[in-house]
Amino acid sequence: MWAYQARPPAPPVRTGPVRIGDAERDEALDKLGEHFAAGRLTREELDERTDAAIGARFESDLEEIFRDLPERSREVVVRRSPPRAVAVLPVAVAALVPLLVLAVVASIFLHGAIFIGPVVWLLLLSGMGRRPHHR
Known part of the structure; x- marks a missing residue:
């Protein structure tokens, strides 16, 4: 026979702001560093946004920091100089x-x-x- 099983209650729908933690702040700081290295931010803008990221309490605070930046920053290409030739005796x-x-x-x-x-x-x-x- 079939036993009646009650459905578990649906999780509550969040309507308010969602709090963030240190991990999200650290991730935001890393992304800001990538945007700065790519030349999308000046030093002053980086400083302002870094302060805002450190003081952010909600996801919406972080979204505001990145509002005018692309979601995915391209990888920073590090150009290395070719190795120098070493004088070797034949x-x-x-x-x-x-x-x-x-x-x-x-x-x-x-x-x-x-x-x-x-x-x-x-x-x-x-x-x-x-x-x-x-x-």
């Missing part, structure tokens, strides 16, 4: 540095005869003898 030059040190030490003992070969190789491998490319 691999061939870096590999020849120990040989060059060895050649200098050997030239001290052999009076310079062995020093010429590594210097020539260093210059050739580093591109000192190349012609510049014209584009």
